[in-house]
Amino acid sequence: MPACVPTRTDDSSHLPDEGRPHSPPRLRRRAPRIPRIPRIPRIDGADLSASIAVFLIALPLSLGIALATGAPLQAGLVAGAAGGLVAGRLGGAPLQVSGPAAGLTVVTADLIQKYGWRTTCAITVLAGLAQLGLGFLRVARSALAVSPAIVHGMLAGIGITIAVAQLHIVLGGSPSSSVVANLRELPAQLAHSQVAALSMSALTLVVLLAWPRIPGSAGRALRRAPAALVAVTLATATAALAGLTVPKVDLPSWRSHALAGLPEGPVLGLIAAVLTITLVCSVQSLLGAIAVDKLTTGRPTQQKRADLDRELLGQGAANIVSGSLGGLPVAGVAVRSSANVQAGAVSRSSTMLHGVWVVVAALLMIPVLELIPLASLAALVMAVGIQMVSLHHIRTVTRHREIPVYAVTTAGIVCFGVLEGVTVGVAVAVAVALHRLTRTRIIHEVDSEGVHHVRVRGQLTFLAVPRLSRTLHLVPQGADAVVELDGSFMDHAAYESLHDWQSTHLAQGGSVELTGRTGARLAAPHVKGGTGETSHCHCRPWTPWRNHHCERPESTPPGGRPSGHQLASGISTFQRNTAPLVRGELARLAREGQQPSQLFLTCADSRLVTSMITSSGPGDLFVVRNVGNLVPPPGEESADDSVAAAIEYAVEVLQVRSITVCGHSGCGAMQALMNTEPGGAQTPLKRWLQHGMPSLERMAEKNRPWTRIAGRPAADAVEQLCLTNVVQQLEHLRAHDSVARALQEGALELHGMYFHVGEAQAYLLTERTPHDSPDGELFDRVAATALHDTPA
Numbered sequence: 001m002p003a004c005v006p007t008r009t010d011d012s013s014h015l016p017d018e019g020r021p022h023s024p025p026r027l028r029r030r031a032p033r034i035p036r037i038p039r040i041p042r043i044d045g046a047d048l049s050a051s052i053a054v055f056l057i058a059l060p061l062s063l064g065i066a067l068a069t070g071a072p073l074q075a076g077l078v079a080g081a082a083g084g085l086v087a088g089r090l091g092g093a094p095l096q097v098s099g100p101a102a103g104l105t106v107v108t109a110d111l112i113q114k115y116g117w118r119t120t121c122a123i124t125v126l127a128g129l130a131q132l133g134l135g136f137l138r139v140a141r142s143a144l145a146v147s148p149a150i151v152h153g154m155l156a157g158i159g160i161t162i163a164v165a166q167l168h169i170v171l172g173g174s175p176s177s178s179v180v181a182n183l184r185e186l187p188a189q190l191a192h193s194q195v196a197a198l199s200m201s202a203l204t205l206v207v208l209l210a211w212p213r214i215p216g217s218a219g220r221a222l223r224r225a226p227a228a229l230v231a232v233t234l235a236t237a238t239a240a241l242a243g244l245t246v247p248k249v250d251l252p253s254w255r256s257h258a259l260a261g262l263p264e265g266p267v268l269g270l271i272a273a274v275l276t277i278t279l280v281c282s283v284q285s286l287l288g289a290i291a292v293d294k295l296t297t298g299r300p301t302q303q304k305r306a307d308l309d310r311e312l313l314g315q316g317a318a319n320i321v322s323g324s325l326g327g328l329p330v331a332g333v334a335v336r337s338s339a340n341v342q343a344g345a346v347s348r349s350s351t352m353l354h355g356v357w358v359v360v361a362a363l364l365m366i367p368v369l370e371l372i373p374l375a376s377l378a379a380l381v382m383a384v385g386i387q388m389v390s391l392h393h394i395r396t397v398t399r400h401r402e403i404p405v406y407a408v409t410t411a412g413i414v415c416f417g418v419l420e421g422v423t424v425g426v427a428v429a430v431a432v433a434l435h436r437l438t439r440t441r442i443i444h445e446v447d448s449e450g451v452h453h454v455r456v457r458g459q460l461t462f463l464a465v466p467r468l469s470r471t472l473h474l475v476p477q478g479a480d481a482v483v484e485l486d487g488s489f490m491d492h493a494a495y496e497s498l499h500d501w502q503s504t505h506l507a508q509g510g511s512v513e514l515t516g517r518t519g520a521r522l523a524a525p526h527v528k529g530g531t532g533e534t535s536h537c538h539c540r541p542w543t544p545w546r547n548h549h550c551e552r553p554e555s556t557p558p559g560g561r562p563s564g565h566q567l568a569s570g571i572s573t574f575q576r577n578t579a580p581l582v583r584g585e586l587a588r589l590a591r592e593g594q595q596p597s598q599l600f601l602t603c604a605d606s607r608l609v610t611s612m613i614t615s616s617g618p619g620d621l622f623v624v625r626n627v628g629n630l631v632p633p634p635g636e637e638s639a640d641d642s643v644a645a646a647i648e649y650a651v652e653v654l655q656v657r658s659i660t661v662c663g664h665s666g667c668g669a670m671q672a673l674m675n676t677e678p679g680g681a682q683t684p685l686k687r688w689l690q691h692g693m694p695s696l697e698r699m700a701e702k703n704r705p706w707t708r709i710a711g712r713p714a715a716d717a718v719e720q721l722c723l724t725n726v727v728q729q730l731e732h733l734r735a736h737d738s739v740a741r742a743l744q745e746g747a748l749e750l751h752g753m754y755f756h757v758g759e760a761q762a763y764l765l766t767e768r769t770p771h772d773s774p775d776g777e778l779f780d781r782v783a784a785t786a787l788h789d790t791p792a
Contacts, residue, residue: 046343046344046350047345047346047349048350049343049344050340050345051356053340054340054343054350055353056225056229058084058099058333059358060377060380061100061102061384062099062100062358063077063372064076064380065102066079067169068162068166068381069105070112071328072252072257073250074252074362075117075326075327077362078322078327078362080099082321082322082325082327083099083322083331084351084353084355085352085356086314086355087317087351088314091313091315091318092289092308092309092313092314093292093311093332094348095337095340095341095351096288096306096332097333097354098314098331098333098351099330099336100327101329101330101332102159102385103155103158103388105162105381106158106161106162106413111273115273118261119264119265121258121261121323122260122262123263123270123323124319124329125319125324126263127281127319127323128317130278131278131316132313132317135310135311135313135316136313140286140309140312147402147429148396149402149405149425150405150406150409152394152397153405153406153410154280154410154421155388156388156390157410157411157412157421158413159385159388159389161413161414162382163382163385163386166381167182167186167189167382169374170378170379170382171189172194172246173189173192179415196245198375200235200239200246201376202379203238204231207227208379208380228380231380232377235376236376240371246375247374247375248372248373248374249370249371249372249377251366251369251370257326258326259326260324275419280331285311285331286308288331288333288337289308289332290306291334292337292338292341295342315331318330404432408425409425412424436458437459438461440458441456443455443471450480451479451480451482452474452482453481454483454484456487460489460494461493462493465493468494469497472501477508477509477510478510481511481513482512483515485515513581589618595619596620596621596654597620598659598660599622599651599654600621601629602660602661602663602664603629603669604625607757608755613762622646622654624650627669628670628692629725629726629729630688630691630725631643631732632691633691633732634735647659647733647736647738658748659733661726661733661750662726662754662755663753663755664756665754665758666757667725671718672689673689674718694732707724722754726752726765727765751764752779753765764779
């Protein structure tokens with residue numbers, strides 16, 4: 001349908017100069033342009049409440065991460081404000097919250113030890129510039145090519161390093177610069193632990209663990225307050241009331257706050273530091289943006305998918321601002337982002353407001369913040385570090401056989417550092433990939449029926465061709481053979497070897513079946529006929545359906561209509577190409593009988609290929625086709641019980657578990673139904689279409705909302721009738737006794753389906769209440785991505 005562009009007839013500025021009666025065409029002076037004042041965006045109430053919730057989580061974490069890095073505590077507040085205001089405004093993931101991240105703690109602490117605070121700020125600024133460059137080059141998606149095992153291992157190594165270091169502060173001491181040194185000094189620290197600091201840390205950890213597990217309705221109300229805030233608040237209040245002498249937060253005057261200075265140190269070391277900050281910040285932020293997309297999937301106010309290149313630009317700008325003002329490096333933070341989504345945020349206003357609250361706290365709440373015990377913040381950060389070693393991630397990498405990459409990356413970061421650990425992890429990941437590519441097992445076995453099985457485990461490359469050829473030639477001439485391929489890759493050399501052997505074996509009277517590991521048949525390579533000539537049919541059976549009119553017979557009449565020869569040619573092609581592939585399956589169905597899982601009732605239109613649009617095979621569907629996919633209500637069959645008989649047989653005898661009524665676009669029966677005039681000769685077609693009159697009446701009811709397709713109205717009246725007809729025929733189905741009984745017993749489901757022929761797009765009917773869907777029933781897209789959809 002052509003797009004309709006609205007026009008404005010009441011505004012003369014949209015008319016050409018010649019059409020304006022009061023302005024000559026060439027002598028008109030252009031009025032001076034007045035700069036447009038940006039309109040202050042309206043702040044949603046959900047964003048306001050979400051921003052407060054995120055702020056209450058971010059405030060103690062920002063201070064704790066600054067403490068863990070050895071930076072001035074105010075640097076955490078600066079980074080939190082810059083992440084909220086700058087990254088929140090410019091980033092491509094509106095609901096992702098940025099700020100000082102635990103994943104950057106080890107890197108930043110190492111830089112402060114080596115170069116000092118002012119140079120570390122300068123490195124943060126340079127890393128932000130590097131992120132801007134990556135964003136302008138639009139390489140954000142390429143950064144996600146890093147193996148997830150490396151990313152998870154990096155986070156686990158950083159988490160272990162954080163936890164071990166903060167354990168010394170929890171015990172009342174101070175950590176060393178390396179994990180090995182911290183572990184070596186831990187026994188002495190345990191022997192000289194300070195009771196006051198240890199008690200505050202223990203209180204903080206107990207509240208962190210117990211607060212989310214408070215049962216009952218009172219617990220649900222209390223759990224609205226963030227556990228981190230409650231833990232730090234209780235520890236602070238306890239220390240103040242008990243008069244404990246413990247080290248506390250010390251925020252010097254902002255006048256003495258150190259800003260970024262010129263970088264000082266070896267050039268190669270500074271370049272490595274910038275690359276490390278850039279890599280860790282970028283990967284963590286991009287992965288966080290994708291995670292936020294998953295969290296918002298299915299929400300009524302779901303945002304557009306994150307623009308990863310824009311997110312890199314926003315993170316780069318935030319790091320430039322944070323580093324220039326003496327703040328920590330900034331990245332997207334998973335804890336705060338998930339809290340933002342769960343609190344109901346709907347726009348980037350929540351993230352920006354959280355930055356505003358951080359600024360307010362940094363300026364007005366200094367006396368309150370200076371009451372917080374450092375041991376409580378250390379316990380909070382230690383808990384975050386422990387959570388970074390995720391058991392879910394370990395199970396995932398184990399399932400994908402990437403535990404060596406994960407373990408080496410984690411150990412490398414713990415023992416040597418982040419950059420060194422990631423480098424070693426990448427090297428191991430490449431080695432594992434090469435090993436998998438070259439490691440192929442080929443086994444030859446003979447079963448009790450004399451069938452030779454050749455099982456290939458792994459990827460088939462040119463390196464495995466000699467072993468493949470030797471194993472294939474163990475199959476005797478004329479024998480039945482099954483080649484089982486368990487791999488996702490086959491290069492040209494392996495394909496040619498397998499193809500040549502298959503052609504020779506078939507010519508010698510044998511049979512060859514290619515299967516996957518599960519036994520599913522694979523598409524066979526194109527094999528020449530026995531005469532040496534290429535087969536005349538270029539349609540490969542059991543491959544994704546394409547235009548099957550690939551070659552017309554020479555006897556096609558001039559009018560373009562195929563003659564009976566096409567039928568004979570099609571049968572011959574089936575017997576030659578397809579029958580050998582399906583003979584075993586059809587023999588099984590012949591022995592066991594049909595056991596379809598669903599009744600599929602659709603139109604007789606020749607463009608609807610039921611097996612294609614449902615990806616089904618022989619024995620899967622019990623199909624009933626008629627003009628208009630109509631289901632006559634009980635008692636109105638008009639001497640035609642075929643549809644009712646099929647329904648009864650499917651439900652009572654075959655015991656199908658679902659019935660689907662499928663309509664389609666451009667239905668000729670619906671067009672004929674709309675053009676039906678009262679009276680006139682009652683032909684068989686007109687008598688049959690009378691069963692569609694309830695659909696026409698349903699569509700004409702003014703008090704009934706119309707059916708919609710994927711949230712949009714129908715393109716025209718015919719499409720509206722096609723959609724309404726599916727809904728109406730489902731009601732007719734429910735009136736049949738056999739269907740009603742099965743529905744009541746919970747043994748049957750009814751589905752509505754609509755297939756758009758021109759777009760090759762299928763939709764399923766989603767049943768919703770009037771409150772959920774005021775526009776009526778809704779057909780939601782469920783099939784493969786349409787041609788006009790572009791993946792992000």
